[in-house]
Amino acid sequence: MSSLRVVPQHRKAPRKVQRSRDEDGDDDGYDEEGDELEPVRGGGEASTSSKNSVVSAVCWVPRGKFAQFPVIEKPEADEVEEAAAEEEEEAVAARAAAEEEAAAEEGEEELDEETREVAKQYGMDTYEDDEGLPLTIEPFYKTQEEDPNIVNPNEEEDSEVEEYTVMPTDMFVLAATTDVDDNFSHLDVHVYEEQDENMYCHHDIILPAFPLCLAWMDMTPQSPQGATGNYVAVGTFEPGIELWNLDIVDPVAPVGVLGGPAGEGAGAAQLDDDDFDMDDKPRKKKKKNAKKGKKGGLSKRKLPSKVRLKPGSHTDSVLALSWNSTQRNLIASASADKTVKLWDATTLGVVHTYTHHSDKVQCVLWNPRESSVCLTAAFDRTACLLDVRVEKPPLTFALGASDPESCDWNFYAQSQFLISLEDGHVRCLDALAGGGAGSSVWTLAAHDKAATSVAVSTGVRGLIATTSLDRTFKLWSTITGAPRNVYSRNTTEPVYSAAFSPDNGYLLAIGSNSRTTIVDTAKLNAVVAEFPKQS
Secondary structure: OOOOOOOOOOOOOOOOOOOOOOOOOOOOOEOOOOOEOOOEOOOOEEEEEOOOEEEEEEEEEOOOOOOOOOEEOOOOHHHHHHHHHHHHHHHHHHHHHHHHHHHHHHOOOOOOHHHHHHHHHOOHHHHHHOOOOOOOOOOOOOOHHHOOOOOOOOHHHHHHHHHHOOOOOOEEEEEEEEEOOOOEEEEEEEEEEOOOOEEEEEEEEEOOOOEEEEEEEEEOOOOOOOOEEEEEEEEEOOOOEEEEEOOEEOOOOOOEEEOOEOOOOHHHHOOOHHHOOHHHOOOHHHHHHHHHOOOOOHHHOOOOOOOOEOOOOOOOOEEEEEEOOOOOOEEEEEEOOOOEEEEEOOOOEEEEEEOOOOOOEEEEEEOOOOOOEEEEEEOOOEEEEEEOOOOOOOEEEEOOOOOEEEEEEOOOOOOEEEEEEOOOEEEEEEHHHOOOHHHEEEEEEOOOOOOOEEEEOOOOOOEEEEEOOOOEEEEEEOOOOOOEEEEEEEOOOOEEEEEEOOOOOOEEEEEEOOEEEEEEHHHOHHHHHHOOOOO
């Protein structure tokens, strides 16, 4: 056996393949036996599928931010020793099983007369006299240099480097994914090749709990000089916010954690399953509630009293994150503990805690042009605007009789923001109106069920996308003012998240029950007619 290469569970190696035809006709990404089909390629759409999974959040990484040659993290010596011990245990167990099976065969009852005649006719009574092939266990080699079967020990490493090399045209989408059956959560780092309409998983990162939100950032954590890099902040059911280096393949631990349980090292924020009531874990039939913190989800989940938290930490799940691209060291977080916090990435400490909401805070988002203004929305059915430069009460907007699901700023009218609601409506509000009844710009009955996300394209003026638990995503035009539906797609499964690419305003990433999908809306006739590309 060659030297050991430790990789995360459910590792998906890069592949460039075309999805097979869905012969059973339901277009769910699986054939009638339940086997996964290959990712979609062509026709303006690409996707990767994983049955019985939930893609709870998606996030684009701006083009050119990934290192050309990501670092491939190798296992430590003690990890190699542990893996070798496990393999030896498996070998011993295999020998024992073989011996037990041989003993059982020797003790079988005598054959009846008819069976003996058949055995005699075909010579089966002497069949077992043959020695056959012996059971052998290959030796374990700690390094490739020790393995005599490997002629060129650097060949595998060179191939691996080539496999992970990032091309200048590659685009990246992050997908927070949970395999429901295994209760296993991971962050999938997908490559999208725009010209070929091809998508595959470059690498993934194991997460400690069900992920709820993502925020990409180019600020290197704990860098006083504000060094640039390629990182993502991940909020989960746990109170800590993990910061991961996306330029490291197979990372062992995050580079930093904002809040969470006190302890030594970057990975101290991980909790054991024993610390939580199992009833509070996300369930397959309660994905929406698990995300929103209602019945069967966060409302019943309490942080164990035996866990000691870092000073200033959230005390419940982190529901939303936003990185400030101007004040690059600032990260805003919203939590089920009813607070909004500002974090300093250079110190990994909390800068300020806001308590202006009276219920779980579902949304937080910095204004893309006014870097000191932050939008929040909570289950107290209000949206608020904070100016972090001054200490004064936030500007408050009533949302009506429904809870918020997601929010986005209108990139082309910086004072306007959009809130999607649990009743399927989307509201556009104007901060310049002062928070009163006149602040409503328009209200849209977008979906029959909860409007799980709303996304405004920053590259195509007037293009808006919404997704819903009613299994649809829709595209809207606000060119003439009030939104008008230009495209609607039934996805056959609930859709939880959507985001437009910052590099191509027509590209839309969608996260649903079993897949991450990239839709090139410029290939849709209705979109082209409404939003013609500028030459």
